[in-house]
Structure formats: structure tokens, C-alpha cells
Amino acid sequence: MIHITGSIERSFIFPAEPAVALEFYSELTRLAEFLPHIEMLEAFPDNQARMQYESKELGTYTIQLVCDIQSVVDYENQIITIKPSRPKSAIKARRVGLNATIGQGYFSSESRFIDLGDHTRIEYTLALEAKLPRPRSMRFMPGSAINRIAQAITNGRMHEIANGFIEKSIAAFPLWLAQTVDTNTQIR
Numbered sequence: 001m002i003h004i005t006g007s008i009e010r011s012f013i014f015p016a017e018p019a020v021a022l023e024f025y026s027e028l029t030r031l032a033e034f035l036p037h038i039e040m041l042e043a044f045p046d047n048q049a050r051m052q053y054e055s056k057e058l059g060t061y062t063i064q065l066v067c068d069i070q071s072v073v074d075y076e077n078q079i080i081t082i083k084p085s086r087p088k089s090a091i092k093a094r095r096v097g098l099n100a101t102i103g104q105g106y107f108s109s110e111s112r113f114i115d116l117g118d119h120t121r122i123e124y125t126l127a128l129e130a131k132l133p134r135p136r137s138m139r140f141m142p143g144s145a146i147n148r149i150a151q152a153i154t155n156g157r158m159h160e161i162a163n164g165f166i167e168k169s170i171a172a173f174p175l176w177l178a179q180t181v182d183t184n185t186q187i188r
Contacts, residue, residue: 010163036160060099070084092104
């Protein structure tokens, strides 16, 4: 088995007060658009979703992780928590061809919104974990070597996901704000 695990912490300044920032980041389907390597497969009621992480590693190996998640927004404490949820239908870890593997992944995130007046500092953590079978083409490599390589790659991908999320979400905010103001949507 390949043990994939990675986490990252970031802090960034968002160009709006906390109530507006919290509202912008509270919709799970919108957040998926900002996450590199991750796509929304299906949205469910109660801010739950099935997402898929997919990445081609070392130019050869395709890794797919299906993650069932739920977003919980705590408006009082200004925290958004995304945590693994019970899978709607379990994904059995399996090899898919010579150079690919797929399985159930576990994605979690927490964002804390800190008031800076007209701006908000967001302290953001991400974590991803999974256990996958080795692709057939890796069967002769030592497990410890595979796990070291997987760890290094996962850490790199976590940086890409976190940094991409921050950049894309900040870039998308002005359009969302203009549409929200145009439709007189109430912000909590």
C-alpha cells in the first residue's frame, strides 16, 4: 500500500470584512472551483459533496482519491470546517491499469476568520490522507521508498492546492461581490 498524507497551513488577507468573507467561503460548490487538482463530482444537501483529487505523478502514475466531505459554517465563532463525511458509496482502493490507482481519500480543512476592520485575515489549514494499492509498475520498489516519494509529492501538491485556492478565490471575489450586490442578497 502507498500511504498518502499531507497537510499545510496558510494565512492570508482577504479584501472584505469577516461577515462578507465568511459568506463568500461558505458555499462548498463555489469553493471547489478554486482548488487545483480537485473537482466536484456531486453535491448533496446539507453542504455535503463528493470531490475527486486527481494528479499525474512523475509523468507516469495517475492517483485518484474520491473524498466525501461536509462543510460546517460556525457564524458565531467565524470558522468554516470541512471534514470527511460518511461515504455515500464506498470507493474500494484498487489498481486501475499498469500506472494508476484509485481509492477513498480523506480531505479536511479549517478556516478561521479574524477581523481586521475592512479586511479579514484567514488562517487556513488543509489535510489529505489515503491508503492506496501500488500501481503494478511499482511492485518491485521497496515500500519505504515509495512512501517517501509519495510524501514529498503530496506535500508539493498540498502547496499547489493551498496557494492556488488563495489566488483563485481572491481573484473571483470582486465578481461574486458585484453579483451579490446586484441581486440584493443578504449577507448574514
